[in-house]
Amino acid sequence: MSTASQADPVLVLEGVSASYGPYRALFDVSFSVPAGAVVALVGANGAGKSTVARVASGLVPASAGRVLLRGHDVTRRRAFEIARMGLAHVTEGRSVFGSLTVEENLTLAFRRALGHGGVADALARAYEVFPRLGERRGQLAGTLSGGEQRMLALSRVLVLRQDVLVVDELSLGLAPVVVDEVYEALGTVRSGGTALVLIEQHVNRAFTIADGVVVLHKGRVAYDGDVAGAAARLDELVLGGPPAAAP
């Protein structure tokens, strides 16, 4: 996706490597995300997709390379600083605090970003976009359905209008009808100007809204380009094609 649509990308990874203890997960990964664009990040199980997300949000340190957020080097920043600088990361699986209520989940994020005064307004906006959350504001988030939990996580990003949202396996384990709802919500987030990095098993689904595609294979970038190019040779790329450079 490098410099395809806009001059100043909002998120850039430059030669990033990362390990879990002695186990290396990423090798020299580079790609960039233009402001407001949607990049689908695909690859087989164990290709390193979640690790890319974790390095971007500061959960896992990069052992080499740089991460740039809106032009600022955030490679050595702590996760909470990166979050305050405008990168949201909705993690795989349960991505809300199960022991807190819906309202507490939202308040936790809003208070740091907006101050005490802004919380009430922000809550009202979140409930406006997702009325179902408003109905359940006093309920423990852990007792919400999978789809509702994703809505809760997304509503936070939506209200705060962060610059980038890295979203990991959003549709995993959801019923098809719920997947449609969640994607609708994702569309709302995008129309608010937030760039998306979309990690998704349902590759075709992700391609319908993506502007660009990055394919990871065994911790390396196997493809970085437009959607049509990726769709044409997807099997080869994902299932072990030669780790070639972008066409």
Add this chain to the structure above:
Amino acid sequence: MTTLLDYAIPGVPFGCVFALMAVGLVLTYKASGVFNLAFGAQAFVSSLAFVSFVADGWPRWLAGLVAIVVLGPALGLVLDRVLFRRVRTASPLVKLVPALGLLIALPQVALIVAGSAPDIAPPSLFFDAQRVYLHVASVPISGLELSVTVATVAVVIALVAVFRFTPIGLEMRAVVESPRMTELAGVNAGLVSAFAWVLSSCLAGLAGVLLAPLYAQLDSQNYTVLLVWGIAAAVVARFASLPVALLGGIGLGIGQQVLAGYLPAGILATGLRPSLPFFVLLAFLPFARQRQVDDPLAGCDPPPTALVGEATGYRSANLLAPSGGDGAGHAVAGWHRALQARADRGAGVPSAGAHGVVDRLASRPTLVVAWAVGGLAVLSALTWVPNVWLVTMTQGIAFAVIFVSLTLLTGMSGQISLCQASFAGLGGFVAGQLADHFGTSVLVGMVLGGAVAAVLGVVVALPTLRLAGLPLALATLAFALLADNILFPNSWVGNGATGVTVPRPQLGPIGFNGSRSFFVLALVVLALVAALVRTVGQGRMGRLLAAMRGSELASVSTGIDVHRLRVVAFALSAGLAGVGGALYGSLERSLSPDAFNYQLSLVFLVVAAIVGLGSVSGAVVAGLVFTALQTEVATFPPRFSGLLPVVFGLATLSYTRHPEGIVDFLGGGVLRALGRRRQGAAGAGGGDGPGAGPGPADRSSARTAARSAVATGEVAVPEGGGRS
């Protein structure tokens, strides 16, 4: 009805004392994920400071303020930074050992700093401790009781309000569930947990200062006893609810007073009261562990490093795995072991160690050194060593037998026991009583003592079958208290205040009255026990135990009867500890009823874990080191008599860095250096693809380099940490 009230009302202030401890424990657990057994020690440090300041003529309010608000939190923050922060995601054992080490060491360090405990009666912070301020249903309430009750209730109300209604309270609750997810919400989780530590340390200080006048003289042991009651109340609250901790504490306080009032005088009344925590723990522990919430982002942690000994046999690798469910590689490794053990059952694979002794010695230079040193020591002992040293060495051997029993239980099967000294004590008492009453030979008595201790091991194992990790440790601790208070004081066990005489054994014409002959006997016993445990470790049972240690779930699903295995492990370990206790008793020729009290159990686990639980040689070194230090320190001037616990405390620092134990760590160092030289260039280029070579920025890679081939062969890191 009046009598019931007469007993119950004084129980409330008592209960508030327990509740204050419980609330502190729950708060730390909620805020940091560490069950901070050092809480009692922190309380003692603050109380010591308070009393010392007052003795120096400070006004009480100033002394209290400094002790509670300045000293307490400062100590808490230091402990967090140098110790607890490192172990927050570690296994229950790795979390427990530093806290226990501090519980032992911290009061001694404080006493050395303060010079000595001030010899004034501890003053109370508010009110006059002894004066009666009011009567409730004609029961007089003293100033001490009033201040404790008022302060405890106020603290609980304030804390509940903080957690429920303030921003920092919300953030603390979030950090407990997942520090990483809290950071993703833009909150500095490190700062929040530091605040929580400050809060809980203040509470420890408050507890210490408030409770100081409860006793005529400051003594850290009193705080440890209170801590056990606090633990019981915390378990009632499932480590989670502050108000329930308060109610649980008050309930315990009333319970012990009512028990004391109604039970007939004698062993039951004096024994049952201190044992109440045991029954409460046993009743409530099974419910406590279900409260734990897994961190959904635990997969961000690197998998546990494989340890030196993975290739050479059973080792403590999985003791070090992160808690909160099976981590990535951890689960895989556990599964792998379970399958291996399962396969062995059918195939009858011969045990490892088929290659020749020479090969093994050549491949393990540390072994050569160890044998040389050991041989030299034995030779010296038999020829020129003075009697005093010989006795010390023999004591070391007796303790080594007990430590080997911990190697079996904790090192090999992964169960934590805080009542190993009770097993040892029972073995010793049985051997002594049999000799005294029936003239049974002590050698026979040793075996029978071991057998009785093994039965006790089964008794401990059965009600705790469903417990693991911290709950199991707490249950065994409570059991040790039960043994101390109900079992050992009986005339037919520990024989009350006088203790039991244990004669030296006689084998036909050979007597073991001399130091040298007894030394040889002890050496033979140790050799037998060590050989037994090694054989168990390398055989099928060892693999079954390793499988269970890796993952009980995986073991069950491959058809291993985990419950039976645990009972067997407990029985065997208790039996060996009993033999060790009998050996020690026979060496000393007598055993007092508190020779093997619960505190010694704590020391045993800490020493064994620090020196090395992973191998029999580690246990032997632990026994010798323990005794040597103890004897050496006894010759120091009184001011430094607490130095031994201080050494333990410092050693816990090393433990958080090397949870495999000093012996394995040093042994591994030599092995690693050798391996690096041998492999040379070949070692660097392992292959490509994920999981092949250690990353350049990975500092621990050097430690794992030597066995990365083994590790990468069986453990791959799945995307998302394998928790899908």
